[in-house]
Amino acid sequence: MSGLISVRDLRVSFGDREVVRGVDIAVAPGETLALVGESGSGKSVTARALLGLTGPGAAVTASQLDIDGRDLRAASEREWRGVRGSRVGLVSQDALVSLDPLRPIGREIADTLRIHTRLSPSARTERVLEVLREVGMPDPEVRIAQRAGELSGGQRQRALIASALALRPPLLVADEPTTALDVTVQARILDLLGSVTANGTGLVLISHDLAVVARVADRIAVMSDGRIVETGTVDEVLGAARAQQTRRLIAAIPSGRPRGSRLRPVDAAGVIETRPRPTAERTVREETDPTSPILDVRGVSKAYPRRGTEPLVAVDDVSLSIRPGETLGLVGESGSGKSTLARIALALTAPDRGEVVVDGESWSTLRESKRRARRHLMGAIYQDALSSFDPRLTTGQILADALLVAGVRDGGGRRARELLDSVGLPSAVLARRPARLSGGQRQRVSIARALATSPRLLLCDEPVSALDVGVQATVLDLLDDLQREHGLALLFISHDLGVVRHMSDRIAVMHAGRLVETGDAEAVFAAPQHPYTQLLLEATPTLPQSGR
Amino acid sequence: MTSPSASDLRPTAPRAGAVGRLGRPLLIGVGGGVFVLWAVATLTFVLVRLIPGDPAQAVLGGPGSQASAEALAAARAEYGLDQPILVQYLMQLGRIATLDFGTSYSLRTEVAPLLLSQLGGTLLLAVLALALAWVVALALALASTRGGRVGASLGSALEVVAAGLPQFWLATVLILVFSLGLGWFPPISVPGPIGLVLPVVTLALPLAGFLGQTIRESLLDALEAPFVLSARARGEGERGIRLRHAIRHAAVPGVALSGWAFGYLISGAVVVETIFARPGLGRTLLNAVTVRDVPVVIGVVMITALAYIVVTVVSDAATRLLDPRSAA
Numbered sequence: 001m002s003g004l005i006s007v008r009d010l011r012v013s014f015g016d017r018e019v020v021r022g023v024d025i026a027v028a029p030g031e032t033l034a035l036v037g038e039s040g041s042g043k044s045v046t047a048r049a050l051l052g053l054t055g056p057g058a059a060v061t062a063s064q065l066d067i068d069g070r071d072l073r074a075a076s077e078r079e080w081r082g083v084r085g086s087r088v089g090l091v092s093q094d095a096l097v098s099l100d101p102l103r104p105i106g107r108e109i110a111d112t113l114r115i116h117t118r119l120s121p122s123a124r125t126e127r128v129l130e131v132l133r134e135v136g137m138p139d140p141e142v143r144i145a146q147r148a149g150e151l152s153g154g155q156r157q158r159a160l161i162a163s164a165l166a167l168r169p170p171l172l173v174a175d176e177p178t179t180a181l182d183v184t185v186q187a188r189i190l191d192l193l194g195s196v197t198a199n200g201t202g203l204v205l206i207s208h209d210l211a212v213v214a215r216v217a218d219r220i221a222v223m224s225d226g227r228i229v230e231t232g233t234v235d236e237v238l239g240a241a242r243a244q245q246t247r248r249l250i251a252a253i254p255s256g257r258p259r260g261s262r263l264r265p266v267d268a269a270g271v272i273e274t275r276p277r278p279t280a281e282r283t284v285r286e287e288t289d290p291t292s293p294i295l296d297v298r299g300v301s302k303a304y305p306r307r308g309t310e311p312l313v314a315v316d317d318v319s320l321s322i323r324p325g326e327t328l329g330l331v332g333e334s335g336s337g338k339s340t341l342a343r344i345a346l347a348l349t350a351p352d353r354g355e356v357v358v359d360g361e362s363w364s365t366l367r368e369s370k371r372r373a374r375r376h377l378m379g380a381i382y383q384d385a386l387s388s389f390d391p392r393l394t395t396g397q398i399l400a401d402a403l404l405v406a407g408v409r410d411g412g413g414r415r416a417r418e419l420l421d422s423v424g425l426p427s428a429v430l431a432r433r434p435a436r437l438s439g440g441q442r443q444r445v446s447i448a449r450a451l452a453t454s455p456r457l458l459l460c461d462e463p464v465s466a467l468d469v470g471v472q473a474t475v476l477d478l479l480d481d482l483q484r485e486h487g488l489a490l491l492f493i494s495h496d497l498g499v500v501r502h503m504s505d506r507i508a509v510m511h512a513g514r515l516v517e518t519g520d521a522e523a524v525f526a527a528p529q530h531p532y533t534q535l536l537l538e539a540t541p542t543l544p545q546s547g548r
Numbered sequence: 549m550t551s552p553s554a555s556d557l558r559p560t561a562p563r564a565g566a567v568g569r570l571g572r573p574l575l576i577g578v579g580g581g582v583f584v585l586w587a588v589a590t591l592t593f594v595l596v597r598l599i600p601g602d603p604a605q606a607v608l609g610g611p612g613s614q615a616s617a618e619a620l621a622a623a624r625a626e627y628g629l630d631q632p633i634l635v636q637y638l639m640q641l642g643r644i645a646t647l648d649f650g651t652s653y654s655l656r657t658e659v660a661p662l663l664l665s666q667l668g669g670t671l672l673l674a675v676l677a678l679a680l681a682w683v684v685a686l687a688l689a690l691a692s693t694r695g696g697r698v699g700a701s702l703g704s705a706l707e708v709v710a711a712g713l714p715q716f717w718l719a720t721v722l723i724l725v726f727s728l729g730l731g732w733f734p735p736i737s738v739p740g741p742i743g744l745v746l747p748v749v750t751l752a753l754p755l756a757g758f759l760g761q762t763i764r765e766s767l768l769d770a771l772e773a774p775f776v777l778s779a780r781a782r783g784e785g786e787r788g789i790r791l792r793h794a795i796r797h798a799a800v801p802g803v804a805l806s807g808w809a810f811g812y813l814i815s816g817a818v819v820v821e822t823i824f825a826r827p828g829l830g831r832t833l834l835n836a837v838t839v840r841d842v843p844v845v846i847g848v849v850m851i852t853a854l855a856y857i858v859v860t861v862v863s864d865a866a867t868r869l870l871d872p873r874s875a876a
Binding site for chain 1: 773774775777778779780781783784788792793796797870871872873
């Protein structure tokens with residue numbers, strides 16, 4: 001046996017529900033295996049089984065389960081504890097919650113050493129600083145005493161990786177290690193993970209996004225419904241995908257896909273239709289009234305006072321406009337001020353300077369009592385749909401509420417059913433609470449609620465960032481369809497350039513409160529002018545062209 | 549890479565020192581405490597004036613106390629009752645600020661030294677009860693989160709029952725079983741540790757129920773948290789998970805609750821000190837109320853308010869030490 005891990009016929013079940021149904025995995029030293037699949041495909045459970053961490057309710061069997069030369073099929077909890085941290089390291093998704101928020105990161109990283117070695121505390125500190133330097137942590141002497149909450153997203157993820165690497169385990173398992181990160185940070189973390197394998201460490205990388213793993217993986221295994229449906233080198237899988245599930249995953253990736261093409265085929269047979277749909281209607285609309293914008297933001301600024309230091313300038317002299325039926329994509333990383341700009345556009349935050357005009361009439365300068373009569377012109381959807389609902393209300397009540405605001409008395413719930421139908425949900429959803437719906441269904445309900453007032457502008461603040469690629473594809477398709485049907489204008493805010501590019505007619509790039517670049521979407525992507533836009537573009541994961 | 553010596557690598561960090569992190573909230577706490585004391589003093593002043601009839605009479609035990617004319621005149625002079633009301637008010641604030649609560653007419657002694665002599669016993673009782681409650685609550689929470697669903701419901705049931713036990717009933721049962729039945733402890737509180745056992749248990753058990761419920765709930769949350777998975781993935785065992793991670797998260801709401809618990813313990817001391825015939829602030833208060841000894845009542849109210857404020861400030865500070873995020 002030459003590999004680091006060699007797993008055959010791995011099965012994991014919870015009660016009578018089998019979620020991993022006969023998976024074979026082999027990883028050689030220095031090799032990166034990407035385990036890709038949609039949520040619920042069993043990839044995370046498979047990853048945890050490699051550390052014996054499937055939990056007390058799980059039954060795990062395998063005909064072979066060798067990790068670094070040990071047969072762990074019948075390993076006791078004690079034996080597993082000896083493996084975890086020293087033979088296999090785990091990096092999980094969100095470092096803010098995956099590192100103990102009450103303890104300094106140095107302690108968390110040193111724990112691995114405390115548990116498995118007899119190093120003295122000062123020797124441990126030395127090794128912690130060394131591994132922090134290896135993962136590219138700036139100022140490790142300072143960071144070692146800070147808690148996860150005091151670090152930036154990228155630094156936190158580096159700390160988490162350092163805690164998994166402290167003992168240089170021969171195998172690293174990374175479960176969606178970049179999902180919560182901005183694209184430029186994601187690119188650097190992926191580079192870091194790629195460099196870890198250079199010294200012979202094996203890496204199992206779990207992700208829902210093929211474009212992310214294409215960058216670092218040697219081999220890809222596509223999981224669906226508890227099984228590996230396709231496996232091969234990156235080129236084999238992306239270039240000549242055989243399994244229908246792989247083709248669906250590839251088609252779902254928005255980056256590099258022309259505006260208006262479907263990401264999720266309607267076709268039940270699994271035939272992927274990637275041609276752009278006719279855009280006749282769109283051209284007509286653009287010709288009718290190119291001059292009067294539905295939303296006109298004129299030189300707005302907003303600063304927040306901070307104790308003991310300069311005020312934080314969240315939005316700095318930003319002007320933009322959106323015409324009816326048009327999509328303006330607003331791109332920027334966390335902290336760039338795009339959400340503050342969205343709040344100003346919705347008149348939830350008053351700008352310090354500048355003005356917002358909606359449909360040719362003043363908006364941000366109106367008193368709220370006057371503005372309320374015109375609020376129906378704008379709808380909004382957010383990243384976390386669930387927290388935007390009153391948890392005690394059913395979907396039907398939520399929609400009835402929104403319709404009431406729009407002045408529609410929806411006696412029999414006919415309009416609510418129409419709204420649900422327009423977002424592709426069955427009317428059975430009416431009686432259910434959003435907490436019992438899936439992430440994609442919730443976002444559909446929030447879109448239905450936004451449509452209740454028949455708005456002319458839909459403001460979408462990171463609408464798909466919390467969804468996995470497959471669900472994201474269906475929601476993006478839906479937004480595109482709705483725009484076509486209702487002539488909606490979209491202000492589409494996202495940190496993900498691939499998504500924005502796929503959705504937008506024009507693009508505005510925001511950085512540190514300022515608009516650094518605006519222009520026609522294709523022009524911006526073809527020839528980005530501002531260095532920051534170029535940086536974003538380079539960092540965005542894309543599939544190699546052979547994948548198309 | 550040059551290799552700096554280990555001493556160079558010690559954290560030189562902006563790790564806010566305990567004083568820096570606590571100084572500001574502490575000041576706010578003390579300022580707030582002074583305000584509350586002033587409010588309590590004002591309230592007692594108003595309440596005494598609301599007792600029907602002659603305030604001098606009220607100070608001496610209310611109507612029907614048959615105080616002599618000389619005693620009434622002395623009280624009027626002492627409290628400045630012949631002065632305008634504003635002067636009376638300022639005089640009372642001044643006296644309270646200097647811990648001068650006047651003379652108890654029923655016990656014929658100065659109130660302040662009397663209360664100070666009683667304070668120690670009650671504080672000892674409250675602190676021991678709080679400590680015991682924490683030990684019981686933590687043990688119950690840790691034990692009941694180990695045994696799966698059955699253990700959890702058993703622990704939860706025990707806590708609900710404990711939290712619902714009335715102190716006077718619990719005290720009576722404890723006396724019946726452990727004093728009169730088994731003869732292990734004296735039925736009335738005698739000096740020394742043995743006399744403290746039953747009163748402390750009476751106060752601690754219901755409190756342990758309350759504390760246990762919050763601690764167990766947050767312990768369960770902490771044990772499900774992603775950082776626990778990370779710790780397990782480092783090879784940490786069950787004990788390490790609980791001691792190094794979960795318990796600290798679980799303790800935060802419990803510590804915050806302990807400020808409230810102290811108020812509960814002081815009011816409980818009234819019942820417990822009376823039943824076990826134990827000297828203390830609670831029993832002094834009960835006696836003073838029965839004979840309408842207003843100076844003593846005011847003194848107890850002020851001292852209790854002061855103690856309550858101190859404990860609240862301390863538990864706030866402890867919460868901040870446990871969870872630095874709450875200092876923001």
